Amino acid sequence: FYTVDYNHVQSELNFKFMKHINDVGIPVVFIINQIDKHQDDELSFSTFKSRVEKSIADWGIKLERTFYVSKFDHPENELEVLSSYLISLDQHRGTIEDYTSRTVEYITEAQLDYIQSEIQEVLEDLGIEEAEFEQAFLNSQQHQAISEEAQLLNNPDELMAFLKNKRKNILENAYIMPHNMREMLRSYLESMSQDFNVGGFFNKKKKKLQIQQQRLLTATDALQEHVNQQIRQPMREDMSFVTRFINKKEASDKVLNQHYDVKPEMIEDLYQPQTSISNTYVLTFSDEVVKAIKKYVEQQSTPIFKEIIENVQADELPTEESDDLKEYQRYTELNELRQSLTTKNYRHYYIHLDESLDKLIGRQETTYQVATDNAQDNRDNQQLNQNTATTNMSIDIQKALDIISDVPLFKRTKQDIHETLTRIDNKLIKIGVFGTFSAGKSSLINALLGEHILVSSPNPTTAATTEISYGDESYITLKSQSQLLDEINAVVEYQDISFSTIEEFINWDLEKLKSHLNKNQLAFIQAVEKHYKLYVNMLENGEKHAINQQELKKWSAEDEYATFVKTVHIALMHDWLKGKIIVDSLGLHSNNQRHTNETEQILTSSDLILYVSYFNHSFTDNDKAFIEHMKDMNQLNENQAFKMVINAADLAESQDDLEAVETYVSDALRQVHLQSDIFAVSSRNALQAEDKGIDQLKQSIQQFVDVESKSILEQQMIHQLQQMDRSYVEMITEFETNKADISRRQQRLTDYKDKQRLQHQLIDATLQHTDNEVEEQVYHLNARLKLQLLDDVKSVFNSQMTQNSDFNEEKKVSTKVYLDQIHQRLFLEQSLITERIKKYFNKQLIEQIAPIVQQLADLHVIVNPQFNFESANIEQPLLHIDFNDMLNALPKQLTKRKILNPNGQRDIHESICQSTLGLLQPQMGLLRQQLELYVKQMAVEAESQFESFEANIQTQINDLLAFDLDTTLINQLKDKHQQLKTILY
Template identity: 25%
Template sequence: MTEERHNEEIFSRTGALYEQLLDNHDEKRANQLAAIMKKAADEEVYIAFTGHYSAGKSSLLNTLLGEDILPTSPIPTSANLVVIRNGENRVVLHTTDGAYAEMKGSYDKEEVQRFCKDGDQIETVEVFAPYKEAEPYVAYIDTPGIDSTDEAHFLSAASILHQADALFYVVHYNHVHSEENIMFLRSIKDRIPNLFLIVNQIDRHDETETRFEDYREQVENMLEGEGIPKESLFFTSVTEPDHPLNGLENLKTHLKQLNREAKANLRPLTEQKIAHLVKEHTDMLEKDAKSGAVSEHFDKQDELVRSLQQKLEKTSRQAEEAERDLKTEVQNILQNANLTPFEMRELASAYLESQQPSFKTGFFFSKAKTAAEKEKRQTEFFADIRKRTEGEADWHIIDTFSKAAKRYEADSDDLIMKIQAYRTPLSEDIMKRAVKQGAAFSAEYVLTYTKDLADMIRREAKRRTAELAEELTAYIRAKNNPRAEDLQKQITEEWKTREELAQAAEEERHAEEKAARVRALWEQKGSAGYKGSRDWFTQKKRAVSAPVQKQEPEQPVPLEDINPEKSELKELPLKEQVQRFYQLTGILESSSMLAKQVAAFQSRIKRLENRQFTLALFGGFSSGKSSFANALIGEHVLPSSPTPTTATINKITKPQNGKKHKTADIIFKTEEELHAEMLQLTELKEADVKGLSLKEKWQNAVKKGKVPHDLVQTVRTIIKAYDTYEDPIRKQLTLTVPVEELKPYVAEESSACAVKEVTVYYDSPLTDKGITIVDTPGASSMNKRHTELAFQYIKDADAFFYMTYYQHSFSKGDRSFLRKLGLVKESFGMDKMFFVINAADLAKTESELETVKDYVRSELLKEGIHRPKLYHVSSKEELAGKKEAYYNRFSDVKAGLARFIEEDLMRASAAQLKTEANKLCETVEQLHESLYQSAEEKEKKKQRLQASFEKALADISKRRTSEVIIRKVIKDTEEQLYHIKQRLSLYANDMLKTAFHPGLQNGEWKENIAGALKEALNEFQFEYIQEMKTLDIRMTGFIESHVTEEWMEDCRKKLLEDGFFSIYVSGENEFAIQLKEIAPYIEPSEFTRHLKEVKSPKQFFEQNGKEAFTEGLRLHLQKVTENWLKKERESLVARYTEHVKQLQKDIADKSLSQIKEQQDTYLQGLTESGSDGEIERLFQTSKAWKNQDEMMKI
């Protein structure tokens, strides 16, 4: 068959296939097929570049093509697909609304680059120019980052993959091993004929950290583990072309060869893509046929329509039904009402007798007595009638109408009150009206009379209940009319859906036939009977003028970064202040009267002087925390590695307790911790791993296939590490090693996975100041122990740095962690957060660096962090001892840290000591004043002192058991729990939208959607844990604020008013609440029912299935959250309340002890003689100290 004949056949076959796909309502794959055939008709090779955002895809493409075409920036830029072709100068913009605009001739590169950033208006940008490095038949495609948090960016990146002849996946040198890379490569490897991994920025490699051969082997092992040959790996550097590890030229050579091979194999590559597409479509049809999903959906929809119709019918006839039922029930009540029992007949007989003309009583004054007797009998008879009617009829009528009102949701207050007030309208006149004129009084007539009277009562009741029933039914009609209208509208809409599903169900029943037809269309030879146009695949788009470019948002005027050099300290340096305080104690320590107070003062000075500080480092994966720690110390202390390891807590502190400089203590995890870690990692339960020892348990689990395939190697590594260090693990022995031998325990997975904590002892200017640096696990780690430690350090650390990488600022996990920092920031007494952009030496210009800083500021602001202390450094250049440059301001970091410690951390303690020093001087002044007072004046002063003491004692005792702070804390807790519930609901909404993305269609749909649900539940559970940890930290801040207000301000102020007493209350470790261990549990089986609503990718993404599914999950998670919070509330309130009670008791005890000591001192001065000379000396020297103090303005 000739080439031309073959082409005609394939275009005809695919045209018929296209029509069949549309008939089968698979528009997505129909459009993909059209795109594949358009490419085939143009005889083009598609080479796609995708990967991490800011990994350097655009820069790499610019370099390969020899021209700056694409916009480049260390922050996310590409927002759409950019297709670069060789040809005459022109640009074609494909808009998101299906139109296109063409700009012919030469163009402004900057203008085109702005279009490349406009993902809202522009879907694809085609750039044509006579590029020397680009073959005329090749289209190079640049995509947004696949790890972009923007779903539109992800879809844009994924949409081109079905067309690519080769895909180059570009990652940053420091982020090769991220989970996102592995998952993406795994999902795409079977769809792309030529898949390659480019590790860009290889110039970041440091041979002193890791041998390149070891690094390359790790990456090759990762690829081969995913079934990708190691020959598909390239290392490149755009910034350092001459770097010895740069394989850019090798990539160029390979790319040219690949282009030629792809061009020569366009037909088989095209047929391979079509075959894959056909398989996807037929698999979908056959799965639908087997699942019966649409038919099941139709049955449910049909049932829904019938249910709505029945509801409408019921709603429409409710009023008539209520009127009929009430009439029947009232009739039954009245018929069964025994209105004329024996007692009533006796009263009726007496009444009738009294109405006879001949009736009279007594002989004397008979007229008056007769009238009175008649009145009495009439009153008694009517009272019985009223009582009996109420008991036999009215109460039952009220009950009947009340039930009817409730049943028909007649909830009008006026109507309910009328029902409750119902009484059959009766008057005494009814007794007379029932009497028949001319009837003779007899026993027989009494029976007739009472029967007639009962009938009259029943008629009155029927009349009044009919009126009440009319009011009730009128209300029901008024309320039901809008309901009926809404139901009718809903029925109309649901009926339309039912009809669509009926057609779809009919198609589903023939799905296997359709699948066979599609397969046959592709596999058969010939034209497949296609009668349409040969260029069926050409999209008919309307031409429009170029869209108006979106204005770049004005960059906010950057807040001036904190520069310690610009801040002038107005107070004495801390060291000099401490010396001044010691000078005062030297003056006063000889006084026996002041001995206790001076000793306490000295103790607090020493505590300030010897205070230890903890500096915690947080940051995302490969943000350079270890390198930054080393740069702070000024030496390569902690090993660093570009590949991830099981995180350990690494500390650097000054040698103490006999520890030697440049040594390290290794603390291993316990058997229980290793076991728990593997259970969490594999998501197995205790019952799944059986054996006599840790090793046996997990070896059995691996052999029996219980450990997920992709985690088997990790579990084996942990078991091997346990084997190697079994003795120190089981006996919990601390291993001490020289710093030079530290690397395996920190940076090599084979050992580091068994290590819990490393403490390095190192003499340096920083550690000599009492600062301990703590290098924590990555902020986004979902390991339970890591989370506990991270939040404990947030709470307890004196300061912490959050590290971001210059070219890859924030991941999804980082953002969640930063949101928590935003929440707790205001609860700290001072701003102890520092933010650092590391690796800023990657900045090409100072202007670019400022752009990155503005981006980081704006992203932090989104997470609630205002006015961050933001620095930019290059840890690498700082360690290399290079001269400071605009991109490396490490001196600012060190100065800012020193300023924070000396001015912020120490200032509060120094200020409190200053107050105490002044009080000591005032005490001496009071004693001196007593020297020149008469006995009478001294006695009066004693009385004032005693009165002041009793007043202070009463005030402190009252505060000791006060409920004021407790009530505030309970209010704060309730308020915070409410906001947690709201935030988690919003978080669930955003999380679920991104968790269930179109990429799940690659591979096994049901398996992928179930996996995404499992991952989402784990993520939500982790977010809840973080929220509750954040709550504890915030409540510590609230309690500190309340205690400060109640004791340090109000109580101290009242004491100072009398001038005798003062108290010293230290906040150190008093206000802190030990973080509670949170272990929420989600039962996965409760959520699997939601998966039954998911029928197929088409139903999910194209028929609003995703919206209904995610909303159902969100509501379910909201209910779970409510249950969690309800369960936690009581224990939280109890814990905080108990903490406040204990806190108040401790502060009260210390305060009472202090004022008692002060009282004793005053009394001693007022009563003892012979110490006049000592007091005079103390007064003169302390006065001189105080005057000098004022002059120096401490």
């Protein structure tokens, strides 16, 4: 209630204050007091009121009410009306939440305005757009890291202190004596004690010595494994950065291959004779072993440190501190504050405490409430994402390239940008459509195309992958004979049969076999039996065969023919397909190994993933399992995009029903930490008339093809243009202020001329790094499986088995189900590890050459190494257990009686787990060998790409040495810089 004196009603101060209160969002009631001072003979009261109202309107002030009052009688006095108004407000007062939310909103907006202005100021200081921040920050961090490393490496005393401190931290934190390790030492110590006895009457001394040696070796092997994981591996990783600055391969190998061999004597020599072994002595002895190990590591690693210091070379690297780092940190802090305000996370810091308590006491939330605004938020986010993607690509790269085309510098870099632009224009976007069987993938693709093209196979055993692209030549790719034979053997494996050739299968007693097959398997076997000759005749002319539109259903959906097809390639003269290839996948969670393999390949090679879930059973456990696996793959392939599709949305009985499902799916995605656009569509409606959801999905896909898919390459080109522009500025500055730097730079270029900058040693170091990572990945896979396999065992080998009267037959059935489950998991693990190794090799190689790239950048030689390695062609599942081997490995105690007993069941589960891991160990070794071969393959590819980069470097060096900076060129560079500023920054 803002009250003013009659005489001061037109004061600017009053209107300013009320305007401010408006901005805060507080309702204002304007009270003009002492109206008895008004003189009617000077100004009518109505004119006075109209002037007040005009001033209020001019200031843009919003008022709840205006009252004219006085404690004296006056014809215009509204004191009683004001009193009634106050009573009414009191009787209908708003909640405190209205007040607090209004205040918080005002404060939030004010803070956001301030933060945004600060962010803009930081971006202007850095000379970048907000969309470019992440890449620019990474570049700055890399430059800063190299500078800090150079300072450290150029000071031998500091480097030695640094290495020793790293070692000290690793040794202090190494957990090499867990409980199981102490128990192994206890077992050894007990065998050494005077009161330790062995059974039997003869050769007791020899037997005792054998037991002592066996227990000593067991403890030594276990201790070696702990040392490898807790000390050796961290030592290798933490000190590997120095290998980038060592030119002597032998010294580099000592860092990467450092190994601390635990010998039995290190345990044996510490033992002091004891009559019996107490708990105290076990603890004391364990501590002594740990001390001995640490002392041994110090002795062995110090010579390596000295060799590092003798061979490290970092004198050509820049050592200056970057002033921009504080600006980048300032932006990061401001951006976190902005996100906290916009997402309102600042309100929920207490949640983190609750989450910790939940984990501590095992509390779980079981209720579910529909957040009615989530569906709308999701649609808003979709629009925001599209708008953001559109605005981020506002830089005209071609225009910038045209501006600098006549500058006689950086010809190779300009050529690279031109080739990248051409590659973007010709790029074919691969869209993988995934979903569980019968989720509506084929109908969705038909709806996107606007016509019935795909006919989905009702039999997952015979289904084939389908690819659709723009063109006029459709064809099929047949399975190879080995692929078909593998599928036949997979179908009959449970029958304890295996064929070495398809002819052997054809000549078998198939009628007896058919009686044991299910419907889908039977259709597959009958198809092979009926049309094998046709298939062989077709293979004589190759695996690829042209088909017409009328034959599409025959080869894709009819079991008799689809059995022999690996992939159906459909070409359509459909404008919307230009620049796209759509792949209808078969699904990950299939018992057909070929389906899983092909789906995995599609998943890793797709640019955009559409995941289809059916309205009536949206986001099942299989959906969740696939998306979690896809997320793991996406973390390895950052360029992939994902969109969630809810098909058959026309089944919703109301808009509320539809929004509830959208919200459920959105929450489910959030629980697996995946943010995605969600599209509710009706393929049926789209094919009959039209569907808004399909239209939105098509628009979103086109947006991805036209804009988002190009963002990575566009950012690379922008970075190259900015590098050239920065070089222009540096050349101008040096010419005008410090020509001595130009001479020094030219001398260094002369020194670099015709000398290889990217040495093979960089690849060797990367290869060794990655081989160590292979060892680490296989080790952790073993550790994971020890935990994960138990869940699979429990889900299959349980009391449900007793429902079958023939328990031996049930053991066969359960073994087949169990192997199908774990083979799925194992193949996915194999694929993930392979992709991780590929990414790790790429990352290590970029880190190895980073100092060289920095040296060259200081000389205006612009190199942006982007390595492209072929995916590993490991289609065959390496982690595979034979059915009969697993069946024979089942424990003898797996009986009806024991499986019903909780304690007996637990022992059975543990035994099956251990047997499974034992059967997998040879395959683990094979996986490791294949991964090491793949690493060598990437090393060979890296050599070839090094040659290309080296040619680029030498071309740029020759270009820079071929001209002299003069006034004419400097003036040209100034002009180009001014033009580029308006485009790039």
